[in-house]
Amino acid sequence: MRNGQPYVLRRSLGALLCGAAFLGVAMAPAHAADDGTLRLLSLNIWNKFKQTPAVTSDFMINGNWDVLMFQEANGSRYVSDIPGILKDAGLGTYGGNLVGDVGIISRLSGTYGSYQAPGLSTQGRYVSYQIIDGEAGRPMTTVGTVHLDYSDEATKRVAEAKALNAWAKTQTNPLIISGDFNAGDVSERGLHSKSQQELLLRIYTKSPNNSFYYSLLGQYAKDKTALDKFIADWRGKGSAAIDAATIPSDLFADETYPVAGNTPQTMNVLKKQFMLLQTDEEREQFAPHELNDGSATWPSAGEDATNTWGSWHRVKIDHFLASRPFGKWYTIADDPNDPYLGVIKDVYVTKPDGSTAPLSDHEPVAHEFRWIGPVLETYKETVSGVDVDKTRIVWSEDANTFSENGKQFYLTRNNMRQDVYLGQVSDENGMPILTGLTDAEKKTLLDCKSTDARFQQAIAEYCIDDHSFIGETLITDGGTVIVDEDAALGTSAADLRLDNGTLQITGTAMTSLDRSVILEAGGGTIDVNDPSNKVTIVREISGTGSFTKAGAGTLNLTADNSYTGETIVAGGRLAVNSSIEDSVLTTVLSGGILGGNGTVGDLVVEAGGTVAPGNSIGRLNVAGDVTFEKGSTYEAEVDGSGNSDMISTTGSITINGGSLYFIAAGSGYDPLTDYTVLSAGAGVTGRFDSVGSDFAFLSPDMLYSATGVTLRLLRNDVGFSSVGSTRNRMAAAGGIESLGAGNALYEAVLRLDAATADEAFHQVSGEMYPSIAGALADDSRFVRDAVEQRLSGMEAVTGTAGQPGEDASGYHAWTQGFGSKGSTDGSGVDRLDRSTGGLLMGIDTMVTEDLRLGILGGYGRSSFSQGGQPASADADSYILGFYGSTRFDALRLSFGGSYGWNSIEADRDISFGNFTDSLNADYDAATAQIFGEAAYRMQLGDALFEPFAGLAQVHVSTDGFTEDGGAAALSVDDATYNVTFANIGLRAATAFDVGGTMVRLKGQASWRHAFSDNNPDASMALAGGSVFDIQGASASRDTAVVKAGIDFDVAKNSSVSVNYVGEFAAGGADHGVNAGFKLKF
Known part of the structure; x- marks a missing residue:
């Protein structure tokens, strides 16, 4: 400069x-x-x-x-x-x-x-x-x-x-x-140091006629008033005086990010x-x-x-x-x-x-x-009668990095540049456009791989290059070019030429290769290396060389192709949905799959290779001969409408062994239907070494003729229950099999593979019903918790040692709202998710000097859902009960009982294969319990401790009912479930005065054990079938219970409480909150 x-x-x-x-x-x-x-x-x-x-x-x-x-x-x-x-x-x-x-x-x-x-x-x-x-x-x-x-x-x-x-x-x-x-x-113009900013101020003060200098100074100055005062005080005083003038030390600081006037435009x-x-x-x-x-x-x-x-x-x-x-x-x-x-x-x-x-x-x-890029060659192409200069990119041994990169080159439009800071992303005049950035972000380099939505436009502009200069791509000398998008190869007018070269498509973003492919004498390979990717070549493949499909992904050909070299399926799936009949030979190697509805020339399936016609059920035509070598596989889909995959050739089919494997496509298979899977105009010779299928309960029977091979499905001796993976699924399978032929549910299951059949048994089993019985037993605890909270000695703590007593006169009314959400797992049983909420109310009084009695009532609403299944239910519960307690000095004995009426509405959806059914049921259940507890109160300073032990006997009975629905509707017998709960633990509380209000903090830790000889179960049957027993998820065997709460007086004779309750067991967890109000009158 x-x-x-x-x-x-x-x-x-x-x-x-x-x-x-x-x-x-x-x-x-x-x-x-x-x-x-x-x-x-x-x-x-x-x-x-x-x-x-x-x-x-x-x-x-x-x-x-x-x-x-x-x-x-x-x-x-x-x-x-x-x-x-x-x-x-x-x-x-x-x-x-x-x-x-x-x-x-x-x-x-x-x-x-x-x-x-x-x-x-x-x-x-x-x-x-x-x-x-x-x-x-x-x-x-x-x-x-x-x-x-x-x-x-x-x-x-x-x-x-x-x-x-x-x-x-x-x-x-x-x-x-x-x-x-x-x-x-x-x-x-450089980040200005504090001394340079002071120099600029002196220069401007000597000749204050440069508006740009003044603008810069205004952006640098920490105090604009002080800046203007210095200029006014020293203007016209002469250079020597201005150079000697003292500038306030805090007026400027080093510039660590450019001010607006110093933006690197x-x-x-x-x-x-x-x-x-x-x-x-x-x-x-x-x-x-x-x-x-x-x-x-x-x-x-x-x-x-x-x-x-x-x-x-x-x-x-x-x-x-x-x-x-x-x-x-x-x-x-x-x-x-x-x-x-x-x-x-x-x-x-x-x-x-x-x-x-x-x-x-x-x-x-x-x-x-x-x-470090590919070789760039200039060539001429005639466009509308005019020779036009074009650029060919060539990946060959002439490229500088060909050998050192293992003959591979990643062709991408993303330049991965490291020279643009986020604060420099700008408009056409170089002024920054990204808003809301922190100072640190402004100094951060633009990451061309970022997925941050704020920067995608910037990445598109600065990182993604235009490859429309490419007129053609040539890959040769055994080289591989890797791409993750079609645009990396230029516009669709840019041909791909392969001469002993490979195009590898990586990732899953690229699903189309929209350009002509030309195979030179050395041939070429398309490698779709991601097994989940499906790529379609939209345009023609031409030339004299061979074509190889490699990689674990799928390559789909949709244009009529004219190349004459051999076709080799070396890996993944090649779907020919057009014609490659000019190809001298199609060979399917080990690991390769040939499919589609198009036409190929002579076909050879080597050991480990597979032919699977169609894209689902379809027909592969062969303009020549077909050979199945020993160890090869023919994979044929069949459906219940009599359709099947087929290989049809005008030539001959030679079967030197291999396997024929049938796959179910849907359901509704008729054992009397014949499926033609091979047809040869010039005849069929040989047989497959083995025939198999993924049907669980049907086996294929092969019929060989002079010009074809036909399949017929026959019922085998595999019982439905043999593919059930749990006790419940096996039981449901037996119930379904007892329905026999002609029943819609039986017929639907008959034509399934083992995994789908197992899932069908799972859905039909109805295990949600006994699991609900177990959940009702478990939720009986809300009544016990409310009573224990009312009667516990923790209610008596005042914060003053030696004053533990509660006023025994009058009546005490209370109300408690509760809610919880949790789940219960069982062995071989689905998790049952549940949420419960409700309200309980009670009133009690001292009937003798040592005995307190009370009554309670309430309402609850519960929702249940079977984990992993579209099955759910709602229950409305109405509760009545009684309770009481007596004391012997520090020992407290409490007792109670309750009865709950539960009205349940349930819905289930069944869907597998081609079978669907929607089911619902309304039924009643009852929950009865008696319980008692012994607790001993100990006071230590302002803290009160109460070790306790309690027992509860719970009985749940459910009425019998029949679901409304179709063939999968269940009739469920009435059932009972009994369980005993033992609870042992420690409560603690303390109290203190806050502005004249008594506040009590409470906590509890306990262990609860459930005694029961069996899980809740139910006997049920499908219409016309035998009875089978299904078990549900039971109350958890051992549960750790943690409670923490606070209550405080709101008036002389009333108080409010809020409590957290957490229950933790190997089979699930439950978290709940309750809030209560108590009034003495």
């Missing part, structure tokens, strides 16, 4: 170049001209030594660069003299080109040219370039140099950047531009079409530069005094940029031990008097660039 100092102040220096960091005799490592790398230098000479460039000869010679690009070289002899110096040094023959103030010299073969941006008259309108011929795997590449405008504001540079973007879009080969862009990467615009090529060492940080830090290029070492331009600070403004979509395939390949690569620091020229001076006020920047 220019810094505003008159050039007449600089005098020509006629000394040899040497370096403070390296001597002039130090040579760069030998550069192998045939390795395809480009060794490039960019240097703004700042018009220094313009007439005596020979003084820089040591630096130019030792650098050994292929291409040297100069800025501010107008009127200089660099482009004319340096080539001769380098040739004399034995480095090759260099040509050159100069336009405006930018020039380029190169020893590589190619064509020179100049570009001038249309409509611009600014400094940066010129590009001097060379189109370098391709060699050693590197494509023809345009290398150019620019010098953008140096003005304070970015307006002119933005216009120049847009012109460069437009030019780059017209290029069909890679473009690398370098030079002095007069713009930084993370800020437009120029580079933001360029990054839309270019990728910034840089090493991590030269990447700018979000902090002001320290001089000579290796990532700043202006001002150079020794030229810091030239930075007198207030709105600029130290900054890296010399860059290399590569155009998209090619930029992702050029990488920096610098030797870290090469002192002539990277940002080259401390470059000095020796004067005749022995003193030294910097080479320029810019640090030179140099890199070696290596092409």
